[in-house]
Amino acid sequence: MTDVPQRRLQGTVRVVGSGLLGASIGLGLRQQGVDVILEDVSPAARNLAIDYGAGRVGGADDHPTLIVVCVPPDVTADIVERELAAYPEALVTDVASVKVAPLRELEKRGVDVSRYIGSHPMAGRERGGPLSARADLFVGRPWVVAGHDGIGYRAAAALEDLILDLGATPIEMTPEEHDAGVAVVSHAPQVVASLMAARLRDAPDTSLGLAGQGVRDVTRIAASDPTLWVQILGANAGGVAEVLRALREDLDGVISALDEPEHPGALRVLAETIGAGNAGVSRLPGKHGQSKTYRQVIVMVDDTPGQLGRLLTEMGEIGVNLEDLRLEHSPGAQFGLAEVSVVPEHEERLIDDLVRRGWTIAGA
Amino acid sequence: MTDVPQRRLQGTVRVVGSGLLGASIGLGLRQQGVDVILEDVSPAARNLAIDYGAGRVGGADDHPTLIVVCVPPDVTADIVERELAAYPEALVTDVASVKVAPLRELEKRGVDVSRYIGSHPMAGRERGGPLSARADLFVGRPWVVAGHDGIGYRAAAALEDLILDLGATPIEMTPEEHDAGVAVVSHAPQVVASLMAARLRDAPDTSLGLAGQGVRDVTRIAASDPTLWVQILGANAGGVAEVLRALREDLDGVISALDEPEHPGALRVLAETIGAGNAGVSRLPGKHGQSKTYRQVIVMVDDTPGQLGRLLTEMGEIGVNLEDLRLEHSPGAQFGLAEVSVVPEHEERLIDDLVRRGWTIAGA
Numbered sequence: 001m002t003d004v005p006q007r008r009l010q011g012t013v014r015v016v017g018s019g020l021l022g023a024s025i026g027l028g029l030r031q032q033g034v035d036v037i038l039e040d041v042s043p044a045a046r047n048l049a050i051d052y053g054a055g056r057v058g059g060a061d062d063h064p065t066l067i068v069v070c071v072p073p074d075v076t077a078d079i080v081e082r083e084l085a086a087y088p089e090a091l092v093t094d095v096a097s098v099k100v101a102p103l104r105e106l107e108k109r110g111v112d113v114s115r116y117i118g119s120h121p122m123a124g125r126e127r128g129g130p131l132s133a134r135a136d137l138f139v140g141r142p143w144v145v146a147g148h149d150g151i152g153y154r155a156a157a158a159l160e161d162l163i164l165d166l167g168a169t170p171i172e173m174t175p176e177e178h179d180a181g182v183a184v185v186s187h188a189p190q191v192v193a194s195l196m197a198a199r200l201r202d203a204p205d206t207s208l209g210l211a212g213q214g215v216r217d218v219t220r221i222a223a224s225d226p227t228l229w230v231q232i233l234g235a236n237a238g239g240v241a242e243v244l245r246a247l248r249e250d251l252d253g254v255i256s257a258l259d260e261p262e263h264p265g266a267l268r269v270l271a272e273t274i275g276a277g278n279a280g281v282s283r284l285p286g287k288h289g290q291s292k293t294y295r296q297v298i299v300m301v302d303d304t305p306g307q308l309g310r311l312l313t314e315m316g317e318i319g320v321n322l323e324d325l326r327l328e329h330s331p332g333a334q335f336g337l338a339e340v341s342v343v344p345e346h347e348e349r350l351i352d353d354l355v356r357r358g359w360t361i362a363g364a
Numbered sequence: 365m366t367d368v369p370q371r372r373l374q375g376t377v378r379v380v381g382s383g384l385l386g387a388s389i390g391l392g393l394r395q396q397g398v399d400v401i402l403e404d405v406s407p408a409a410r411n412l413a414i415d416y417g418a419g420r421v422g423g424a425d426d427h428p429t430l431i432v433v434c435v436p437p438d439v440t441a442d443i444v445e446r447e448l449a450a451y452p453e454a455l456v457t458d459v460a461s462v463k464v465a466p467l468r469e470l471e472k473r474g475v476d477v478s479r480y481i482g483s484h485p486m487a488g489r490e491r492g493g494p495l496s497a498r499a500d501l502f503v504g505r506p507w508v509v510a511g512h513d514g515i516g517y518r519a520a521a522a523l524e525d526l527i528l529d530l531g532a533t534p535i536e537m538t539p540e541e542h543d544a545g546v547a548v549v550s551h552a553p554q555v556v557a558s559l560m561a562a563r564l565r566d567a568p569d570t571s572l573g574l575a576g577q578g579v580r581d582v583t584r585i586a587a588s589d590p591t592l593w594v595q596i597l598g599a600n601a602g603g604v605a606e607v608l609r610a611l612r613e614d615l616d617g618v619i620s621a622l623d624e625p626e627h628p629g630a631l632r633v634l635a636e637t638i639g640a641g642n643a644g645v646s647r648l649p650g651k652h653g654q655s656k657t658y659r660q661v662i663v664m665v666d667d668t669p670g671q672l673g674r675l676l677t678e679m680g681e682i683g684v685n686l687e688d689l690r691l692e693h694s695p696g697a698q699f700g701l702a703e704v705s706v707v708p709e710h711e712e713r714l715i716d717d718l719v720r721r722g723w724t725i726a727g728a
Contacts, residue, residue: 229634
């Protein structure tokens with residue numbers, strides 16, 4: 001549904017690690033006609049990814065121009081070192097979700113990093129296994145290129161070609177900038193979601209019955225895989241701790257205020273906490289990088305196949321673009337509530353036209 | 365789109381406070397043909413709600429059978445006391461989002477609470493003003509009835525009639541159960557979201573550019589109104605503090621583990637934190653009260669009106685019911701990613717049929 005850009009990458013790419021990311025890279029490159037060698041510590045996993053079309057078995061005659069290491073964070077430095085030694089002509093990158101630790105580890109070992117540059121595709125989902133792989137996994141996503149002083153701009157060109165061939169957008173930052181960034185927008189939110197969700201573990205059923213969309217959103221990512229997250233948090237420990245320490249300081253203030261709500265200044269602390277949250281969340285970039293406020297209209301939708309489709313098709317007929325959509329199922333009811341977000345200029349017309357078409361508006 | 369149930373409530377209802385909740389109650393009752401008197405400390409706000417169709421001005425001859433106090437938490441007890449005194453035949457309820465504090469305050473003042481019973485509609489949105497009111501605001505939502513020893517079952521019958529007339533589902537619990545429940549599923553998540561979002565306030569733009577759906581979900585409710593939340597948190601301070609104190613204890617453990625990730629047991633603490641979050645989030649009731657796991661399929665959708673509708677209509681044709689849906693817009697791209705949740709049995713068929721119909725699957 002999008003134009004396939006012209007292939008940029010030349011030569012053979014060797015992908016080490018055929019899980020979700022490795023196999024998706026292989027699939028995406030194969031779709032561009034790039035020759036891809038797949039490797040994995042598990043021959044079964046590698047063969048599965050090869051059967052899936054993500055590449056081929058390598059041989060002694062292969063001379064890859066680019067090697068992409070797609071293994072867990074705790075073995076990334078080991079494999080990068082091994083690949084640099086085994087293929088003295090190739091550029092080596094990795095896709096681990098931390099960037100300082102692998103580079104420091106390589107430097108500590110005295111590895112020449114003039115052919116190594118770390119990277120991190122912000123591919124959203126952390127679900128494992130080659131069977132989850134998709135050629136389009138990276139399309140439209142940012143892909144961080146974490147340059148360092150030990151590698152020249154031209155030496156890293158093949159990595160940028162790879163990123164563009166996969167439909168992603170290269171974003172250059174230092175390993176430190178990257179790790180500080182993911183600490184605050186990914187790793188700390190994961191911890192916070194998990195800590196909040198842990199409170200639900202022993203809550204009575206009656207309490208859980210009152211749960212609305214708010215707590216569901218706050219805790220959604222708490223369903224993440226512990227094994228992977230232990231590695232990520234361990235490898236970015238300092239940055240995450242820094243964010244969490246600042247959060248704990250604010251949390252202490254909130255708890256003190258709640259312990260003595262009659263105390264002068266207690267309510268001010270609470271107001272400042274919510275206000276600081278207002279200011280923070282408003283900084284998140286919106287759709288297409290804009291920071292824009294939409295209006296929400298809640299429409300009742302029968303809980304049968306195709307009904308939501310009918311609603312959105314009719315929104316299209318009305319000529320109103322959907323900016324976001326959330327579904328909420330009413331407990332015990334045979335219908336759901338669809339919260340559609342539209343630009344403010346379209347809100348009134350949308351409501352009028354939907355009502356005229358027989359839809360019930362349950363809120364705006 | 366749902367059957368309108370037969371009206372149950374008899375007599376006149378007096379609604380005090382004509383903001384979102386009061387005006388919505390008025391609109392909903394008027395739709396059932398119930399006589400509604402509207403009152404507000406601001407005559408302008410009252411007149412606006414009356415113009416909107418939410419009720420009429422009261423007179424000296426009115427003898428309401430039920431009075432619904434829809435004012436901010438900090439003045440709820442005052443107004444309930446006043447209404448009990450002014451209308452000695454009426455049942456009085458309130459809709460404040462805390463239930464222990466108003467009852468305790470009334471008891472402390474020696475008010476006879478045999479005609480007072482608190483309640484709380486879980487109406488989801490906290491957006492203010494009569495212009496946001498909707499007759500359907502409560503349809504399908506739980507509405508807590510917080511009974512107490514000082515009022516008999518039959519005396520409270522009119523409240524249950526009101527709830528059913530508005531299409532909501534009455535849920536009985538004690539004020540203590542209610543406040544403990546909203547502390548853990550609403551008030552503490554609000555604080556946690558605000559504290560996390562506050563970290564984004566001073567983060568560099570480069571960090572924010574890496575933000576994905578996770579941090580957006582965790583911090584979405586951080587956009588809530590500080591004025592309202594100060595009152596809610598202040599009125600449920602003890603319950604919220606208890607949840608946050610337990611969270612802080614776990615947070616301290618995480619920070620210690622991150623400070624010394626090489627220390628024996630540090631990784632175990634991190635794994636247990638993520639694991640406890642897994643256990644907690646899995647307890648949130650799913651659709652129709654079931655706790656069920658769905659499969660997610662990500663489909664690329666052109667960012668033009670009607671395209672998402674076409675997708676969901678085709679899902680209806682394929683005969684697969686949509687359990688949940690999330691939209692994600694790729695930065696800079698002219699298409700979005702629709703993450704549709706379906707029961708596991710339908711996943712494979714959905715993917716096959718969508719691909720056959722020309723859709724691009726970007727993940728599963």
